[in-house]
Amino acid sequence: MIGKSIIEAENAAREADLAADYDALGARLARRGMDIEALTARAMAFGVAVPSWGTGTGGTRFARFPGPGEPAGIMDKLDDCAVIHALTAATPRVSLHIPWDKADPALLGEKAEEVGLGFDAMNSNTFQDQPGQARSYKFGSLSHADAATRQQAIEHNLECIEIGRAIGSKALTVWIGDGSNFPGQTSLSRQFDRYLESMKAIYAGLPQDWRIFSEHKIYEPAFYSTVVQDWGTSLMTAQELGPKAQCLVDLGHHAPNVNIEMIVARLIRAGKLGGFHFNDSKYGDDDLDSGTIEPFRLFLVFNELVELEDTPGLDLAHMIDQSHNVTDPIESLIVSACEIQRAFVQASLVDRAALDGFRGDNDALMAAATLRAAFRTDVEPVLQMARLRAGAAIDPVAAYRASGWRAQVAESRPRVTGAGGGIV
Ligand code: LRH
Ligand code: MN
Ligand code: MN
16 A cells, blocks of 8 residues: 555645645635635545546557556455545545456455445446356347347346445446447337346346446447437436436436536436446547546536535435546546546535526526636645545645555566457
């Protein structure tokens, strides 16, 4: 683990500047009638789960370029996740992907306890074939035309629940790659019926205090039609399954220009928003680092979440889902967690009473200006103070680099080659 002394030494060099910046921002906010301490408390209470798979270098179907010290398995991944949390104090949980992270649940639990992490939603995988698997998912999984293949996919999801149950997870996220590549290849309606029937079988196996999230995605790997391609289908699924079923919004899974914040508002209205996979994108499901391409959009998503945060029953699983191709994955996840937390804090700054007034007066210009005033406020001192008070790093990337973590694990972890493509 990263030693406390490194974090403390790094912080010592920055504390005086932070104190000055924090006071200055506090004074600015006070003039707007806002209490910086309340904001810092909100920042400290915010958490987002790290995807285990994000700790390894990602790749495309063309190539993968792993770096030194790549995690060799889930135990190494949990070590890396612990580093991210130690430096940010914003990532207390890890989201596992099965079978990529398959291990004895008792050992998983022990390791998580050792490194001080919990587990968020489990993710099933019926979009790849695994060695020794009886039936192939080439033509689908939960919606496959063949009942035995569907059953195999159902059983995999039930196994994910069992593993999750043993390690304290409380949700299962289901994303399938099922669809078709040619018009006519499949019956669009019957394929969805089969999917629903399979999801119902999984739903029947959910423990009483669990939720199931359906994650939609417009396209890929199927390029003509996708079974769960949009939030409408996802909502239909959640509504048909029952109260323990909700929708998961992955920010990269929409058509260009889609108003994701509006989808968020609609799903909350329906009591069906369960969680997020945060990432950013320029073209499609790019899985780029959160807040790097469209930070204003991330802010607008959080603006809806903060505006509606008192909605009864709203309980969101915030998770990251990114693929890191050209950076050290730990650094990308650190920065992403901080950017997601930043969007949350900025959205918490919106003067809601003023906004309501402008809305009532149909003053569109001032309503937009109210949002911009929050978005433009540099809340970095709040984020830094939240980290400092939690024993994390004022500048987490600098502390990470100073720790030499990557060089250290490069000594002990086997070197991996980049042959072949792949998403993990
Ligand atoms: C699909 C997806 C889904 C998977 C993950 C690896 O594109 O977003 O959440 O589980 O990527
Ligand atoms: Mn996702
Ligand atoms: Mn995706």
